Amino acid sequence: MKIASLGEDAVVAALTRGLPPGTNVILGVGDDCAVIGGARDRVWHLLKTDCVVEGVHFEKKEEPARIGWKALCRAVSDIAAMGGVPRHALITVAVARDVEMAWLRGLYAGLRKAARRFGVGIVGGETSRSPGPAFISVALTGEVERARCVTRGGGRAGDFLYVTGRLGGSLAGKHLDFTPRLAEARWLTGNFRIRAMMDISDGLAADLPRLARASGCSFGISEEKIPRNRGCSVAQALGDGEDFELLFAVRPDAAARIEAEWRAKFPRLPLTRVGALTRGGVRAEQKPKHCGFDHFA
Amino acid sequence: MKIASLGEDAVVAALTRGLPPGTNVILGVGDDCAVIGGARDRVWHLLKTDCVVEGVHFEKKEEPARIGWKALCRAVSDIAAMGGVPRHALITVAVARDVEMAWLRGLYAGLRKAARRFGVGIVGGETSRSPGPAFISVALTGEVERARCVTRGGGRAGDFLYVTGRLGGSLAGKHLDFTPRLAEARWLTGNFRIRAMMDISDGLAADLPRLARASGCSFGISEEKIPRNRGCSVAQALGDGEDFELLFAVRPDAAARIEAEWRAKFPRLPLTRVGALTRGGVRAEQKPKHCGFDHFA
Known part of the structure; x- marks a missing residue:
């Protein structure tokens, strides 16, 4: 069977079922990052890998x-989504033999800029030849205080769902210039009890069901409330992907304080309540009309 | 300028010069692994990334x-070369949309087998589409007791150089079935003072100058002593690459005990003294006649 007919989530689930358990694994495959640590450790390690082709x-x-x-920044966004801070990165680059050195220098200039901005040390990597397209893979470690570690799976029915920033329109160029919401996520996890969180990388329509499923809930959203980038339709805001905004769930009684303090702390970045987690599970067919990005579809 | 005319080492050196220093970085770019830890930590963390295209x-x-x-196993070999043990892996796979699920399942069967064999937990990864060749990138963490951590840079003039196993002939198929020398490296670092070590991935002719340069030495080898796989010429043993054997340096007065105890411990795997580190630095033109593998050449 071709993987395109299965879809990304099913492929990943099939491949990763029954993997050998590692030592000190708090959380393996299936969240924004893997979490490694001992039950008594105050600080846990985060591991993430991501690639651009x-x-x-x-x-x-x-x-x-x-x-x-x-x-x-894609990987930094995943560390942020767990409530953590990024630490060390390894960069793997495979390029054609006839690539100009200036192109590689440019690539590294962007990597360095992001590393400096978000406090990441680039400590190694690997270069290889590619007979085809250029391929850049980033492995990133991070740390998170155990008390601030947020997964996708802690939401409960009734929790309010929030989205930072505005969604949609990534293909117009924003996907190359986004800012991972590291400061915002650290502020949220340092000041509130965030029950579940993830970053929106494949579009809200693909990612929200993942958060709801991990939390054992269903969800309801008001499509007209979804914060959209200028010129974007609801379909684009739900499905374009590569927004790298935060999606998170909190108890309803925390909502008023979060909204007020957010406005004071991040006056230029909207925070929007888009819906709530509800009872019941996510059914396979329950997707907003506008599907999110599936790598293999 | 095209990267092919510069060569891999020069490309990596140019790209990684002046990278932002990270926190707790004992060793960054330029060895088999990055080493992360505090000066007082008894155990340091190792980070490695590697890819196959x-x-x-x-x-x-x-x-x-x-x-x-x-x-x-390529990444396990690098962890071994630092004296460490592998811990957790993240797997990035980019494949064409029309790849068969059976192919991916096969790939993961091999990954699982290696993970079980060497005590690695596969804790996450990333799947993406590739419009060209398949690309598999592995990020691997490890741990090493500070006292057992071996770099490429600790050799001194006069140290004897040893190679495990036999070299050459990887292209005949061995490159897909090799065994990383994890047990051997742990035994060596647990019982002897190994001054410098690395794994031979690009061929002895390319890798030995790297170890010598990192140690501030030159080197002399006896080409006729190089242990060769059946049917391999000296040129193949020096240049084929992908041997994944260990190359290490020890003080001459440790040689007799290492050789005797190695024979008792690993009777089926040869250990061969191939030469020594010598005074002076490695000159750019000083390479054995048979060059090792250069990804961009």
């Missing part, structure tokens, strides 16, 4: 520094 | 389980 996540004509920025 | 490191016709085995 020419012709899929970027086009050759695009400025290499923006590609480097994107490659590292 | 279709058409470069494997061909499409090859059995996917052997490709998976190779992908993880």
Whole structure:
């Protein structure tokens, strides 16, 4: 069977079922990051890998520094979504033999810029030849205080669902210039009890069901409330993907304080309540009309 | 300038110069692994990333389980070369949309087999579409007791150079079935003072100058002493690459005991003294006649 007919989530689930358990694994496959630590450790380690492929996540004509920025910031966004801070990155680059050194320097300029901005040390990597498209893979470690570690699975029926920023329109260029919501996630986890959180990478329509399913809930959203980037339809806001905004769930009685304090702390970034988790599970067919990004579809 | 005219080492050096320093970085770019830890920590963390690309490191016709085995074992070999033990892996796979699920299952069967064999937990990963060749990237963490951590840079003039196993002939298939020398490296670092070590991935002719340079030494080897796989010429033993044997340096007065105890402990795996580190630095033109593998050449 071709993987395209299965879809990404089913492929990952089939491949990762019954993997050998590692030592000290708090959380393995299936969340934004893996979480490693001992039950008594005050600080846990986060591990994340992510890749960008020419012709899929970027086009050759695009400025290499923006590609480097994107490659590292995607992984930073996942560390943020767990409530953590990024620490050390390893960069794997496979490119054609006839690539110009200037292109690689540009790529690394973007990687360095993102590393400096978010406090990441680039400590190693690997270069290889590619007979086809350029391929950049980032492995990123992070740390999170145990008390601040947020998964996708802690939501409860009745929790309010929030989205930071505005969604949609990533293909117009925003996907190369986004800012991972690291400061916002650290502030949220430091000041509130965030019950579940993830970053929106495949579009709200694909990612919200994942959070709801991990939390053992269903969900309801008001499509007209979804914060949209200028010129975007609801369908684009739900399905374009690569927003790298935060989606999180909190108890309803925390909502008023979060909304007020958010406005004071991040006056330029909207925080929008888009719906709530509800009783029952996510049924396979329950997706908003507008499907999110599926790598294999 | 095209990267092919610079060569891999020069490309990596140019790209990684002046990277932002991270916190707690004992060793960054330039050894088999990055080493992370505090000065007082008894155990340090190791980080490694490595990739295999279709058409470069494997061909499409090859059995996917052997490709998976190779992908993880390459990184295990680097952890071993630092004296450490592997812990947790993240797997990134980019494949064409029309890849058969059976191929991916085969790949993961090989990854699982290697993970079980070497005590690795596969805790996450990433799947993406590739418009070209298949690409598998492995990020692997490890741990090493501070006292057992061995770099490439601790050798001194006069140290004897040893190689485990036999070299050459990887292209005949061995490159898909090799065994990383994890047990051997742990035994060596647990029982002897190994001054410098690395794994031979690009061929002795390319890797030995790297160890010598990192140790501030030159080197002399006896080409006729190099242990060769059956049917291999000296040139193949020096240059084929993908041996994944250990190359290490020890003080001459430790040699007799290492050789005797090795024979008792690993009677089926040869250990061969191939030469010594010498005074002076490695000159750019000083390479054995038979060059090792350069990804961009």
